[in-house]
Amino acid sequence: MRRLLLISGLLLSSLAFASDHNNIEAGRPLRFDDAYSIAFRERAFEFGLSLDTFRRRGPTYGNKTEFKYGLAKNQDISVAFEPTYSSSERRGDIGNVEIGYFNGLRREIDNSPALAYRVDVGLPTGRGAKGLDLRFRGIATKALGQYDKVHLNLDLNMNTNPGPGERRHTVGAVLGYSKPLGYPRRFDQTLVADFAIQQSKNEGDGFVGSVGLGLRRQVSPRTVFDIGITSDIFSTKGAERSPVRFAIGYSVSF
Amino acid sequence: MKAITLLGITAIASLGLAQDHSGHQMAGMKKQTELPAMPRDMPAWLAAPGADHLFYKAAPYNWAINRIPKFAKDMYATGVGHAMAYEALVRGEASTLETKTFDTINWVLKNQPAMPVDEGAISPTFLRKYGYLEKVFDWAHTLHFQTIDVFAHPGWTDEQKEKEIERLWAFYEAQPYAITGLPMNMDYLDSFSYSMKFRTDYPKVNGLFWGYHWLQTVNYDMLYRVPVKDQAPQYEVLGARYHETELYKTDRDFMPMTAEMSPRFAKRFPQIANAFDNLHMLHDNVNDILAQPQLTEAQKQEQVKIAIYRVLATTHISETPGESEGKENSLHDHRHPPSMPGMGWMKGSEDDIMWMSGMGWMDMSACSHCSIPMPEGNPWGATVSAEGWTMMVRCLMCARDMAGETPGRAIIRAATNDPNRLLVLISDEEGNWTSNIDGIVFLEKYGEHPECSGWSRAFTTLAALEKYVSENPEYKDTKPLNLAEWAALNHGTPDTYRKIDKPNPYKPGPPPAKGGGR
Numbered sequence: 001m002r003r004l005l006l007i008s009g010l011l012l013s014s015l016a017f018a019s020d021h022n023n024i025e026a027g028r029p030l031r032f033d034d035a036y037s038i039a040f041r042e043r044a045f046e047f048g049l050s051l052d053t054f055r056r057r058g059p060t061y062g063n064k065t066e067f068k069y070g071l072a073k074n075q076d077i078s079v080a081f082e083p084t085y086s087s088s089e090r091r092g093d094i095g096n097v098e099i100g101y102f103n104g105l106r107r108e109i110d111n112s113p114a115l116a117y118r119v120d121v122g123l124p125t126g127r128g129a130k131g132l133d134l135r136f137r138g139i140a141t142k143a144l145g146q147y148d149k150v151h152l153n154l155d156l157n158m159n160t161n162p163g164p165g166e167r168r169h170t171v172g173a174v175l176g177y178s179k180p181l182g183y184p185r186r187f188d189q190t191l192v193a194d195f196a197i198q199q200s201k202n203e204g205d206g207f208v209g210s211v212g213l214g215l216r217r218q219v220s221p222r223t224v225f226d227i228g229i230t231s232d233i234f235s236t237k238g239a240e241r242s243p244v245r246f247a248i249g250y251s252v253s254f
Numbered sequence: 255m256k257a258i259t260l261l262g263i264t265a266i267a268s269l270g271l272a273q274d275h276s277g278h279q280m281a282g283m284k285k286q287t288e289l290p291a292m293p294r295d296m297p298a299w300l301a302a303p304g305a306d307h308l309f310y311k312a313a314p315y316n317w318a319i320n321r322i323p324k325f326a327k328d329m330y331a332t333g334v335g336h337a338m339a340y341e342a343l344v345r346g347e348a349s350t351l352e353t354k355t356f357d358t359i360n361w362v363l364k365n366q367p368a369m370p371v372d373e374g375a376i377s378p379t380f381l382r383k384y385g386y387l388e389k390v391f392d393w394a395h396t397l398h399f400q401t402i403d404v405f406a407h408p409g410w411t412d413e414q415k416e417k418e419i420e421r422l423w424a425f426y427e428a429q430p431y432a433i434t435g436l437p438m439n440m441d442y443l444d445s446f447s448y449s450m451k452f453r454t455d456y457p458k459v460n461g462l463f464w465g466y467h468w469l470q471t472v473n474y475d476m477l478y479r480v481p482v483k484d485q486a487p488q489y490e491v492l493g494a495r496y497h498e499t500e501l502y503k504t505d506r507d508f509m510p511m512t513a514e515m516s517p518r519f520a521k522r523f524p525q526i527a528n529a530f531d532n533l534h535m536l537h538d539n540v541n542d543i544l545a546q547p548q549l550t551e552a553q554k555q556e557q558v559k560i561a562i563y564r565v566l567a568t569t570h571i572s573e574t575p576g577e578s579e580g581k582e583n584s585l586h587d588h589r590h591p592p593s594m595p596g597m598g599w600m601k602g603s604e605d606d607i608m609w610m611s612g613m614g615w616m617d618m619s620a621c622s623h624c625s626i627p628m629p630e631g632n633p634w635g636a637t638v639s640a641e642g643w644t645m646m647v648r649c650l651m652c653a654r655d656m657a658g659e660t661p662g663r664a665i666i667r668a669a670t671n672d673p674n675r676l677l678v679l680i681s682d683e684e685g686n687w688t689s690n691i692d693g694i695v696f697l698e699k700y701g702e703h704p705e706c707s708g709w710s711r712a713f714t715t716l717a718a719l720e721k722y723v724s725e726n727p728e729y730k731d732t733k734p735l736n737l738a739e740w741a742a743l744n745h746g747t748p749d750t751y752r753k754i755d756k757p758n759p760y761k762p763g764p765p766p767a768k769g770g771g772r
Contacts, residue, residue, distance in 0.1 A: 107304060184334075
């Protein structure tokens, strides 16, 4: 595994440019976005490996690759693939292809938060997938004290063709927190934490609440390394929980 | 009324005085007493709420600055200082600027980050209040870094690099945040009621800022048309000077100008040199505005917007360099020294004669050593960098003898017979020279100074020298000199040298004893 990461890193560092550890993206490594798009004309690849553990079944391994492009000022588009491997089922799934659009509406000005929204469409390319998965996310980012920031993400999810026993609409929310570490002596890493609550897709199940902690670190002017751990700390009405979820990632822009 | 005003301006200008566009009297140049008023044609983007982050031009040379690691780290550290000082100013911590903030910035300057820093992240309070200003700064800093990257990129010829610099300028200029590449009247831009406040009240931090500007401008002649392998050795000299002296100078008369620090680059890319100077002047204006305790928050916001407006390219559309008729000492005064298009109009300037801090009055059209006018075209002679300044000279003899008069280490960059091979000579404290070209040979047949660019030359090979001698038989009896033989010569100050003896326009008192005002 270490060798694989090392090789990936070497390959990427030869083709990539500047990602920013301050610009927080969902999945890298936690679930929240800040209210800022990538820069106009920026192209970025984000690579991630994840491990989800479950109480009632074996772990699932994920390998997400996302390409982003700064389409215009304050707007970006993305396409992501996340094949997974389920150890209990002993088989992989190519997963849904996700297409996203992000729009930063305003930066933080005086005491008003930065605002943005993103829309993601999951195409049913995965095993057994039907219909489109749609997600609308509203995002606000606001300073907390001098350097710390809080980020509120509100999600509305919809599946156009839910399976039997599945909800058509679900809601979720993430409260994120970011803090640069090392100021005023170093400027290359950001601590991130979040608390999320997500409604289960399964009718009859309730909500799952989770907390996460992670770090984003600038590796070079072009690249950011991230690592995070998340744990589902409660659920209602029997919703399935993942006791521990690890994520590790590497982002490059060019 | 308009005609009367115009007549008045003409009459006053003939007396060496002028009126600015707001009607206040200017004598090269008096401080205005009222705050500038908001122009009617402020660009709409200043009120746009978006963050508007822009990515740099995608290219293979990006981050080539890291090939000169010490220089790269020093450049990265410069972003930290401005951001910390602005953050302190907008958070009401001005009283700590010369103590705690200075110490914090100074620590970073001595323990530089290994990567570029996000200035906005270091100054979040400032960013929330002045996000529009950050757009201008960020975009100009991007130009700074990319132009450096082009020169530090090992894969291209000098011609390819020069073409790319032109493309980078076009890329930069296409955005509304672009600063004008026209020369501006620096005296006018420093004449507002708030001007000079920061440098007066916070000389140590202002010294750091002007020290950054020294670094950000001195590097271009270190890089321009210099082989990549010969760039880093020069930074050993310049970097030491930066850390030991330039950062801590509190007696500069004015901020360092690009053409003073990198005259070859400023001559070749005047629009970029001017844009950097205008950017640095904007920094000074903003420093002064934020440091004015009498101004309300709303007034500061308004004055910062006006300061941005003054230097934006969009404010000066259709205007041309060198033009000033009827607009002397105003916002639209684009005069420059005739021989240096990459330099705005300075306090007390007369044609090519201007005051250089630490050097005195200099004639930019003449050799700094022998006062003979510089030859036209190529080869362009040489430059000498020593004691923080860079001067253009006619020939290698002038370069060597000028460097010899100056204590400390020095760098000579000189043309050779091969237009694609620049000679870089670096001296140690004792005046021992090392060359970037093995086997460099010199021709020096001491004679009349007006002809010195003919009889004092460098050649990359002995064969090249012999070819030159065969074409110029008057040198047939002149012995070729190796580096050690050439370095041992010294003809002192030439008879042709003419001192310009005028008082410092910035400060009362006698001109400095050394330098151009010797």
